[in-house]
Amino acid sequence: MIILSGKPLLEHSLGMLRETGITDVVIVIGHHSEQIRGHFGRGASWGMNIEYVQQGEQDSIADAILLARDRFKGLDYFILSYGDTVFSKNIFSNCLASFSEFKKSTAVVALAPQTEFYGNVYLDDTSRISRVVEKPKGHAMGNYVLAGTFVLASEFFDLVEKNEANVAGAFNALSKDYGFYATIWEEDWTDVNLPWDVLQANRILMNGWENATISRLATVAPNVTFTGPVFIDHYAEISDGVVLRGPCYIGKHCYIGNNCLIREFTSLGDHTTVGYGVELKNCALFGRTRVGRLSFIGDSVIGQDAIIGSGTMTVNESLDDTTIEVKIGDRLVDTGLTKVGAFVGDRAVIGASNTLPPGTLVPPGSRLPHRGTIG
Amino acid sequence: MCGISGVVGSSDVTKRLYNCMLNLEYRGYDSCGMAVLSNGQIDVRKNTGRVAEVFEKERFSEFRGRLGIAHSRWATHGHPSKINSHPHTNQNGNIALVHNGIIGNYLSLREELIAKGHVFKSETDTEVIPYLLDLYYEHYGDFERAVRATIERLEGTYAFAAIEAGHPDRLFCCRNKSPLIIGTGKDANYIASDIVAFIEYTKKVVYLNDNEYAIVSKDSFEVKSASTGKYQQKEIDTVSWDAEQARKGGYPHFLLKEIYEQPIALREALEIDDEKIKALAGMMDEADRTYLIGCGTTFYAALLAQYYFKAFAGEYAPAVNSDEFRNLCGVDERTLVIAISQSGETFDSLEALRYAKANGAKTAAIVNALGSSMTREVDFVIMQGAGPEKSVLSTKAMTSQIVVLTRTALWLAETRKSLPPDELEEIKAGLGALPDVVRSILDEKPGFIRRIANRVGRFKKWLYIGRSYHLPAALEAALKLKEVTYIPAEGMAGGFMKHGPISLVDEEMAVVVLMPPPENEELYRSTFNSVSEMKSRGGRMIGLHFDAQESVFDEQMILPKVHSVLAPIPQLVAGQLLAYFVAVLLKRDPDNPRGLAKSVTVE
Numbered sequence: 001m002i003i004l005s006g007k008p009l010l011e012h013s014l015g016m017l018r019e020t021g022i023t024d025v026v027i028v029i030g031h032h033s034e035q036i037r038g039h040f041g042r043g044a045s046w047g048m049n050i051e052y053v054q055q056g057e058q059d060s061i062a063d064a065i066l067l068a069r070d071r072f073k074g075l076d077y078f079i080l081s082y083g084d085t086v087f088s089k090n091i092f093s094n095c096l097a098s099f100s101e102f103k104k105s106t107a108v109v110a111l112a113p114q115t116e117f118y119g120n121v122y123l124d125d126t127s128r129i130s131r132v133v134e135k136p137k138g139h140a141m142g143n144y145v146l147a148g149t150f151v152l153a154s155e156f157f158d159l160v161e162k163n164e165a166n167v168a169g170a171f172n173a174l175s176k177d178y179g180f181y182a183t184i185w186e187e188d189w190t191d192v193n194l195p196w197d198v199l200q201a202n203r204i205l206m207n208g209w210e211n212a213t214i215s216r217l218a219t220v221a222p223n224v225t226f227t228g229p230v231f232i233d234h235y236a237e238i239s240d241g242v243v244l245r246g247p248c249y250i251g252k253h254c255y256i257g258n259n260c261l262i263r264e265f266t267s268l269g270d271h272t273t274v275g276y277g278v279e280l281k282n283c284a285l286f287g288r289t290r291v292g293r294l295s296f297i298g299d300s301v302i303g304q305d306a307i308i309g310s311g312t313m314t315v316n317e318s319l320d321d322t323t324i325e326v327k328i329g330d331r332l333v334d335t336g337l338t339k340v341g342a343f344v345g346d347r348a349v350i351g352a353s354n355t356l357p358p359g360t361l362v363p364p365g366s367r368l369p370h371r372g373t374i375g
Numbered sequence: 376m377c378g379i380s381g382v383v384g385s386s387d388v389t390k391r392l393y394n395c396m397l398n399l400e401y402r403g404y405d406s407c408g409m410a411v412l413s414n415g416q417i418d419v420r421k422n423t424g425r426v427a428e429v430f431e432k433e434r435f436s437e438f439r440g441r442l443g444i445a446h447s448r449w450a451t452h453g454h455p456s457k458i459n460s461h462p463h464t465n466q467n468g469n470i471a472l473v474h475n476g477i478i479g480n481y482l483s484l485r486e487e488l489i490a491k492g493h494v495f496k497s498e499t500d501t502e503v504i505p506y507l508l509d510l511y512y513e514h515y516g517d518f519e520r521a522v523r524a525t526i527e528r529l530e531g532t533y534a535f536a537a538i539e540a541g542h543p544d545r546l547f548c549c550r551n552k553s554p555l556i557i558g559t560g561k562d563a564n565y566i567a568s569d570i571v572a573f574i575e576y577t578k579k580v581v582y583l584n585d586n587e588y589a590i591v592s593k594d595s596f597e598v599k600s601a602s603t604g605k606y607q608q609k610e611i612d613t614v615s616w617d618a619e620q621a622r623k624g625g626y627p628h629f630l631l632k633e634i635y636e637q638p639i640a641l642r643e644a645l646e647i648d649d650e651k652i653k654a655l656a657g658m659m660d661e662a663d664r665t666y667l668i669g670c671g672t673t674f675y676a677a678l679l680a681q682y683y684f685k686a687f688a689g690e691y692a693p694a695v696n697s698d699e700f701r702n703l704c705g706v707d708e709r710t711l712v713i714a715i716s717q718s719g720e721t722f723d724s725l726e727a728l729r730y731a732k733a734n735g736a737k738t739a740a741i742v743n744a745l746g747s748s749m750t751r752e753v754d755f756v757i758m759q760g761a762g763p764e765k766s767v768l769s770t771k772a773m774t775s776q777i778v779v780l781t782r783t784a785l786w787l788a789e790t791r792k793s794l795p796p797d798e799l800e801e802i803k804a805g806l807g808a809l810p811d812v813v814r815s816i817l818d819e820k821p822g823f824i825r826r827i828a829n830r831v832g833r834f835k836k837w838l839y840i841g842r843s844y845h846l847p848a849a850l851e852a853a854l855k856l857k858e859v860t861y862i863p864a865e866g867m868a869g870g871f872m873k874h875g876p877i878s879l880v881d882e883e884m885a886v887v888v889l890m891p892p893p894e895n896e897e898l899y900r901s902t903f904n905s906v907s908e909m910k911s912r913g914g915r916m917i918g919l920h921f922d923a924q925e926s927v928f929d930e931q932m933i934l935p936k937v938h939s940v941l942a943p944i945p946q947l948v949a950g951q952l953l954a955y956f957v958a959v960l961l962k963r964d965p966d967n968p969r970g971l972a973k974s975v976t977v978e
Binding site for chain 1: 624631636817825
């Protein structure tokens with residue numbers, strides 16, 4: 001699971017739903033199903049009523065949608081949300097408000113840096129979506145795209161079935177036969193598909209922070225310095241000489257060693273231990289990780305239960321200021337960013353004194369040995 | 376689009392009723408009215424004009440009562456009048472009614488009622504309803520039955536609300552294909568065409584379906600089927616959003632909404648009756664000289680029109696800033712002054728028109744807001760019909776004004792035979808295709824423009840360059856950026872650059888170049904030369920053009936092809952979006968920039 005500011009991504013969405021008064025949720029889960037169920041249960045502690053449906057490995061979005069169908073029998077409209085999208089504000093309020101106006105199926109549309117991954121929409125004069133063009137190949141488009149949040153008429157399930165699991169086709173049929181409207185989202189948002197999207201999501205969530213929050217149950221040494229919206233959660237311990245520059249999040253039961261420098265947009269999941277003199281910047285650590293003394297973690301994402309040895313450097317820029325490429329599978333993908341660190345999977349172990357070049361991908365469970373100068 | 380509302384309460388409701396009517400004002404208004412029942416009498420006051428104006432004229436502050444209905448109207452065609460405004464009453468005034476929609480069979484109903492001796496006061500379709508209510512009330516002695524019987528006779532779309540003098544504690548309303556919603560409040564109940572009317576008083580709503588009517592009193596309501604009279608069980612919903620969000624209808628800002636309404640606004644402008652355009656062209660033809668006046672964006676619309684009048688009809692009709700008009704221009708009986716105004720209330724333009732009139736000149740205007748001062752003060756007016764423009768920045772009103780002026784220039788050309796007929800037809804065809812062209816820009820380009828905005832939005836100084844037709848567009852695009860982002864931006868003629876301003880250009884300057892289409896070879900070349908000059912000085916060059924990728928530009932927006940004389944218009948739309956996205960990037964307030972008012976009614 002992706003954990004930002006102490007919460008899995010899904011929890012941010014569920015929180016927004018609850019704010020708008022929606023408490024009955026069906027989650028279609030694939031991998032990480034145990035973790036998700038384990039974390040959320042039936043949703044009782046969040047005041048929600050959560051049901052789960054398990055999808056198969058090869059299932060598409062359309063399959064996933066159809067799996068939930070039975071739970072929505074008898075309802076006129078339902079909300080559909082793609083779980084891996086992050087918005088800066090409550091996207092469901094926005095969508096519902098517009099739905100109240102249109103009284104027909106409504107989709108959130110927004111502008112995306114790359115339109116090839118999304119359904120591109122065409123609008124008519126009355127905010128109606130007249131056409132959806134799914135994932136156009138090669139032909140760059142500048143349209144608004146479907147941003148993964150919808151209020152849909154329950155007939156949509158039938159349309160997905162009829163269109164042989166082609167979701168774009170189902171949307172087009174919805175538009176033609178039942179009406180499909182757009183509400184434009186102009187604020188920050190991101191899909192989380194690629195590893196560096198996590199950093200963008202983290203920024204989006206933290207950007208709106210205005211206040212610093214320090215739990216009464218946290219222990220903060222006398223000469224610790226804060227600026228900006230710093231969030232220190234329960235039972236965290238901050239040692240002498242630490243400098244915190246918000247927005248940043250120090251999770252429950254974290255330990256921050258002497259003289260660490262924690263800079264903007266750092267999110268430390270619970271039970272993260274950070275040794276003496278570590279610098280953290282624009283990074284997300286999902287939790288239960290040890291970061292050894294005198295390391296630098298910048299523009300990086302570290303999974304749960306990882307161990308980062310002392311003196312680990314995540315180099316985060318090229319020498320000539322070009323954008324960083326990351327090898328995913330056998331492809332080299334341009335991140336479009338000039339500052340990119342490392343992406344370390346859950347349970348990875350990185351030995352001491354390792355220097356990770358920009359864009360390094362460390363698979364979950366890997367072991368990198370200590371780097372010694374002797375022997 | 377009209378709005379009806381009604382309030383019934385346990386204490387005086389007139390202020391709330393007035394506010395409901397005011398809240399629906401965003402939909403537009405050319406006339407409005409209220410009917411309030413108190414002490415067994417129905418007091419009806421209505422007139423043409425904006426809600427606040429009519430409030431003054433008809434002294435709405437004097438209304439007192441616990442039951443009332445209200446109506447506000449926005450018509451895109453036709454002349455509003457006091458008699459035609461709502462509420463309408465029956466002959467002896469004990470029934471008052473407001474209506475939204477069209478009664479399809481009103482003529483035959485009218486005839487029938489006239490035959491029975493009823494005398495009508497207005498020409499509206501609405502008036503038949505209170506007369507029918509009267510007829511059936513006489514017949515059945517029960518007002519609810521009368522309502523049902525009336526509904527049975529009506530064909531068409533309607534939502535109406537009625538009050539009857541002998542029923543001081545309830546209002547009767549009905550919905551059939553026009554929207555109507557009930558709101559249940561603490562000590563009053565509301566009805567309206569839109570939740571926006573009463574959302575500040577209550578968020579608890581009951582939705583009526585078609586062919587249902589309701590009897591609403593201060594603490595209860597009954598909804599029944601119009602055909603069977605059977606009671607309908609209704610749920611009370613609580614809305615969780617606020618009025619402001621609702622009015623934007625799916626857009627984060629009115630500015631974006633109105634940019635997106637341009638295809639409709641352009642279509643409306645294209646459908647304005649030819650006779651009206653001809654009449655304006657005729658006035659120009661007759662006059663010895665014509666001035667086109669405006670302020671800000673409308674001045675730039677006038678400036679573009681000046682180029683068109685010269686190019687199509689050989690007519691020199693200078694565009695003049697309204698506020699400088701009397702200092703610059705001599706007027707006499709052989710002069711025509713055409714003012715361009717969205718609000719029709721712009722002080723400087725009104726003053727210029729009055730000066731013109733006082734000196735014997737003929738006056739005309741192209742205006743968006745019906746019932747505004749300008750429409751009453753000029754000799755001839757063309758209403759644009761672009762719909763209400765809420766954002767302080769003018770977008771759809773401007774492009775709509777340009778279409779009206781272009782059509783006028785084409786008519787003048789036709790009259791004077793100054794353009795070869797096939798060229799004339801080509802331009803007309805190009806004009807007719809504009810709504811679709813704008814639509815395609817709005818559909819397919821925002822992503823690109825926003826990316827450009829994100830990359831250059833932090834430049835602290837901007838230049839917008841254009842030549843010929845593209846100059847007014849450059850000036851206007853610069854104005855848009857200035858208005859909404861507060862960044863200094865200057866529009867300039869390409870030719871003017873080398874006479875001084877070129878020294879401003881360095882690596883901190885963003886330069887937006889409005890390139891003409893390549894077919895226009897000479898213009899293209901001369902504009903292009905300016906581009907190279909500025910690039911060599913380090914300026915960040917942003918091209919709005921119609922051709923394939925040009926490496927000289929650091930950023931470019933390639934627009935769909937249009938007829939070369941109309942090329943500034945897609946560039947205007949791109950300029951609007953660019954300003955919008957930069958404003959969003961810099962976290963400005965696109966709808967309410969600091970220090971600006973929508974209509975400048977002061978000097």
